[in-house]
Amino acid sequence: MNTTKKVAVVTGGNRGLGFEASRQLAKQGYQVILTSRDEAKGKSAGIKLKNEGLDVISQPLDVTSDETCQKLAKFIDNEFGKLDVLVNNAGVYIDSQTGSNSIFDAKVDTLKQTLETNVYGVLRVTQALLPLMKKQNYGRIVNVSSGMGQLTDMRGGSPGYRISKTSVNALTRIFASELQGTNILVNSVCPGWVQTDMGGENAPRTPEQGVDTIVWLATLGDGGATGGFFRDRQPIEW
Numbered sequence: 001m002n003t004t005k006k007v008a009v010v011t012g013g014n015r016g017l018g019f020e021a022s023r024q025l026a027k028q029g030y031q032v033i034l035t036s037r038d039e040a041k042g043k044s045a046g047i048k049l050k051n052e053g054l055d056v057i058s059q060p061l062d063v064t065s066d067e068t069c070q071k072l073a074k075f076i077d078n079e080f081g082k083l084d085v086l087v088n089n090a091g092v093y094i095d096s097q098t099g100s101n102s103i104f105d106a107k108v109d110t111l112k113q114t115l116e117t118n119v120y121g122v123l124r125v126t127q128a129l130l131p132l133m134k135k136q137n138y139g140r141i142v143n144v145s146s147g148m149g150q151l152t153d154m155r156g157g158s159p160g161y162r163i164s165k166t167s168v169n170a171l172t173r174i175f176a177s178e179l180q181g182t183n184i185l186v187n188s189v190c191p192g193w194v195q196t197d198m199g200g201e202n203a204p205r206t207p208e209q210g211v212d213t214i215v216w217l218a219t220l221g222d223g224g225a226t227g228g229f230f231r232d233r234q235p236i237e238w
C-alpha cells in the first residue's frame with residue numbers, strides 16, 4: 001500500500017472531531033489512517049469517508065492499550081514505512097458520571113480513568129509512532145487539548161478533565177523541547193466548544209469549524225510553530 005501521499009493518523013476517528021479531522025485531512029490530499037478503539041465503528045466510519053472518494057483506511061487503536069499502539073506502529077511501518085501527521089484526538093469527559101462535578105467529591109478513580117485516556121494515551125501513542133517520524137525527520141503532532149486546561153483561566157468543576165488537559169499541554173511542551181532542532185513540530189489546540197457527543201447540541205461550533213485549527217497545525221510548513229497552544233489559528237495562554 002505504498003503511497004507518495006503524506007500519511008496521517010487520527011485517534012478516536014470514528015466520531016466527532018476525530019471523524020471530521022480525518023475527512024478534512026483526506027480532502028487536503030493526505031492518506032488518512034482513521035483509528036478507533038471499536039474496530040467495527042472505525043470500519044464503518046472509514047467506509048463512509050471512502051464513499052466520499054477519500055483515501056481513508058481504518059485501523060483499531062485503543063489509546064489505553066500498549067499492545068494496540070505497537071500493532072498500529074508495525075502496520076504503518078509495513079504498509080507505508082513512515083508517518084507524517086499524528087492527531088492525538090481521542091478523549092473522555094467523565095467527571096460528572098458520579099453525579100457531582102465538584103472537586104469536593106471528585107473520585108480518585110475517575111481522575112485516574114480520565115488521565116489513562118487523555119494523558120497516558122497521548123504519551124503512549126506518541127512514543128509508539130514517533131520513530132516513524134524521526135526516521136524521515138518530518139512530523140506534525142497535534143494534541144487536542146481544551147481551554148478547560150488553561151492554568152491562566154482555571155475554574156472549578158470537571159477536575160479530572162481539566163487536570164488531564166493541563167497535563168496534555170505539559171506533554172506538548174516536553175515533546176516539543178526534546179524535539180527541538182528537528183522538523184517534528186508538536187502543538188496543542190483548543191477546538192472551541194463543538195457540537196459532538198462530548199460537546200452537546202448547544203455548542204456554537206460545527207465539527208468542521210472545530211477541526212480548522214487542528215488541520216492547520218497538522219499541515220504547518222517547515223519552520224512552523226512548535227510547543228505552542230492555539231485556538232482559531234492564534235496562540236493562546238497556557
Ligand SMILES: NC(=O)c1ccc[n+]([C@@H]2O[C@H](COP(=O)([O-])OP(=O)(O)OC[C@H]3O[C@@H](n4cnc5c(N)ncnc54)[C@H](OP(=O)(O)O)[C@@H]3O)[C@@H](O)[C@H]2O)c1
Binds near residue numbers: 061
Ligand atoms: N467537543 C468539544 O466541545 C471539545 C472542546 C474541547 C476539547 N475537545 C476535545 O476534542 C477531542 C475529541 O472530542 P469530541 O468532542 O469529538 O468527543 P466525542 O464525540 O466524545 O469523541 C471522543 C472520541 O474519543 C474516542 N475514545 C475515547 N476513549 C478512547 C480510547 N481509550 N481509545 C481510543 N479512542 C477513544 C471515542 O471512541 P468511542 O466512540 O469508542 O467512545 C470517540 O471516537 C477530545 O480530546 C476532547 O477532549 C472537545
